[in-house]
Amino acid sequence: MLRSGEVISKMRIERIDLQNYRQFRNVSINFDSSTKEDLHVIVADNATGKTNLLNAINWCLYGDEPHLSKDSQQLPRLNLNSLLQADEGTKVTVSVEVLTETEGNRITFKRSEDYVVHKDSNQPVLRDIDFTITYIDENKNAKWVTDEEAAAYVERFVPRDIREFFFFDGERLDTYFKSATGQQISNAMFRISQVDTLNRMSDRLEGVVNDLKREAGKRSPQIEQLRDNIEGKEKNRKEVVKQITELNGQKEEARGKIDELNERLRSIPDIEQLQTEQAQLNETSKKKEQIRNDKITEKQNMLFEFGILLKLYPSLDKSSLVIQDKVANKEIPQTYDTQLLDNIISTHHCICARRVEEGSDAERHIQKLRTDITSSSIIARELLQMIGPIEQVKKKISTFKSSLELITREIQLYEEELDGLNQKIQSIHSQIGGYNVEQIKQWYSELKNYQNIHDFNIERITSLKFAREKLDKEITDLNQDLNKALEKEAVSQKLRHQINFGNKAYGVIGEVVQTMMDRVRNDIEKETKNSFFNLIWKKETFKDVYIDDNYALHLMHSLGYECLGSVSASERQLLALSFVIALHNVSGFDSPILVDTPVARVSNEQRENLGKIFHQISGNKQLILLFLPTEYSVEISNTLDTCASSMRKLRLTEDEREIQVEVLR
């Protein structure tokens, strides 16, 4: 029996009746639980009503169709055959009825729309909308509620804000924790921990207490002034809190994008860094190549120079030997001092004191002697002077071999170094070669941008939190001043007491909100962890699952690193399912899970594992799975064929406007 205000704790869908709803002209699908597992399999091709069954449940309960395809959006909700076959002006009703069972009681949700058909228009005219819930009350009488009251009942079944954790597209499971998820998770927690209700209470109580203060302030401008100040500060505080929430959302969105980009770039090298490295290597290679070329020129010059010297070597060697021989044999004439003879000629006096007459034989003799001595001395001196350079050249020639070896070795070393550099350049070229460099650069640029946004938001949040603390203190101080003023102005004892009481309650509600958020987060974290480690087939690979202060979920590898982005699609889906189950358990909204295309992104090998997981979950909870025929492969059907309570196949009629249900089990 359903009492007012009661939250339905455990519910299952018994049957869905669809009348004239899109391709479902007249279809009933039973979800009898004949086995101990409450698992139901529906197989259907694309565009054969699978996703519209998900839409039908959403439309019945909430009045919208969140998973509608673009094609379906163009069509009326009314079944096309019903529309075409109806007479002009007749009324045709579209309805979806979800019959549920909760702890022995039956509750039926029914939404219907009445249309009037006009042949000259493609769209029927909507005349009436109705949403009704029928149930059995505590006196066992059938009761019904409609419209707003009915919508409030749905909130006790599956609250609208968290319906995405009950009826969802399986492909989303894989991407569930990838983007903006902290915000989604915190929204869900806000909803299930009734924090939205508590926050509403807090706002309303604040308004009412402010009214009381305003009433008290009528008697004193000082009180009025203080009240205005407090209201102003509280308004500022709300604005700061709003900004913190928004920035947290942006920060989490950036974090999601960072994770997504990191995952995309995980196996891709850092192209920009490689290109920088390649440019540096090219530069080094160019410099080394220049040095190597200079050395080659040096070697060529050396070979040219030594080539000449080597050709001259025998002659030089022989000359040197001849001169040295002549010196040894004293065959080289002595060198004489010609100064003495020059003096005799110029002074006309001999060293023997006799006069040497000008033009005399003596003078001619002395002059001839001087000429002879000069010639022999020059020759002797030049011969002797040749020995030094010849020996130097010979010495240089003797170093030729070692100099040649040295420069050849140097060139060889530069060649080797250049080969190494070229190999590195080539390797980088091959690494970059297979990728769309511009696209990758774009991803790296986006990554950097999101990292900046993330870090900037952290700084802004820290500064705003500081501002919030400052405002909190100011509000507390002003409230104390207000209390003193109220006492001084002899405001009625009763009114002051009510203001104090309201303020006190306001503070307690704030503490309750924080405690509830923390508790719910801890409980969901614990339950997610339990479910995940209970269900995961790789028992040693993972170490921990936790939800951080920003409500982002983390999966830790046993080696200590964060691995949510790198695990397989099936492991990520399992984590998402574990989170969904935890959310159901902690919230108390223990309703069915309906998943469209549950294993579309999962490899065949992993489907077997997920099949076993679905089997286990269905032991405690109703599970309705909508598969594509290709998705329902042997790996998963091997498990589910044996344990499913019911199996259906949806088929389109030949005109493709109606769906027929084939009962396989």
Place this chain on the structure above:
Amino acid sequence: MPTTNIAKQIYETIRERAPNDPPLQEFISAILKWELDSKGTFQFKENYRQRIRLYASKWGGDK
């Protein structure tokens, strides 16, 4: 009244956060119940004022 674990936890938390203060506990629980039952669409001011008057009269002051 909500019967979920969450609802129970909220009432427990109210008791924890306002220990030895039954009027304050009862006041917060009463407005929470009113919000949950009615979704608090109409006349919240009068409802809140009425409950403040009722429970403040039983309240012994800040402890």
